[in-house]
Amino acid sequence: MPTLTINGEAHDVTAEADVPLLWVLRDLLGMTGTKFGCGIAQCGACTVHLDGEAVRSCQLPLGAIGTRRITTIEGVGKTPAGAKIQKAWLDLEVMQCGYCQAGQIMSASALLAANPAPQDADIDAAMAGNLCRCGTYVRIREGIKHAARG
Numbered sequence: 001m002p003t004l005t006i007n008g009e010a011h012d013v014t015a016e017a018d019v020p021l022l023w024v025l026r027d028l029l030g031m032t033g034t035k036f037g038c039g040i041a042q043c044g045a046c047t048v049h050l051d052g053e054a055v056r057s058c059q060l061p062l063g064a065i066g067t068r069r070i071t072t073i074e075g076v077g078k079t080p081a082g083a084k085i086q087k088a089w090l091d092l093e094v095m096q097c098g099y100c101q102a103g104q105i106m107s108a109s110a111l112l113a114a115n116p117a118p119q120d121a122d123i124d125a126a127m128a129g130n131l132c133r134c135g136t137y138v139r140i141r142e143g144i145k146h147a148a149r150g
């Protein structure tokens, strides 16, 4: 029974080692902020942080996590970069339907934590794996710049 550290809290999980983290979060732990989109690491809706790095939880087996710390959309607002990104998202009303935005915020927060002054190319590279069917890409880019300034 692995113990996962999620948003600073320990969670004992009973599941097979090949179960993806996304299913553990949503179905076993009731943390439904992280979304299922494609299930094949192509859309970014399921993005979480693993030791601060943005990863696709739909393709991350439970057995591969080890002792690395997991941060989800439920906890990212407690990190400095996550708080800045969430404020920017509200200030600029980045969201449209909202479905992709938990994943967008997780990728943007990981970027800002690693690079406090990202340029357009940095933003494009960090956000390339997060799709938005509503097309909020322009506001996402502005939101990241707004957060970097703030």
Ligand code: FES
Binding pocket: 035, 036, 037, 038, 039, 040, 041, 042, 043, 044, 045, 046, 047, 056, 057, 058, 059
């Ligand atoms: S649901 Fe994981 S990348 Fe689409």
Ligand code: FES
Binding pocket: 095, 096, 097, 098, 099, 100, 101, 131, 132, 133, 134, 135, 136
């Ligand atoms: S805001 Fe609707 S999918 Fe991105």
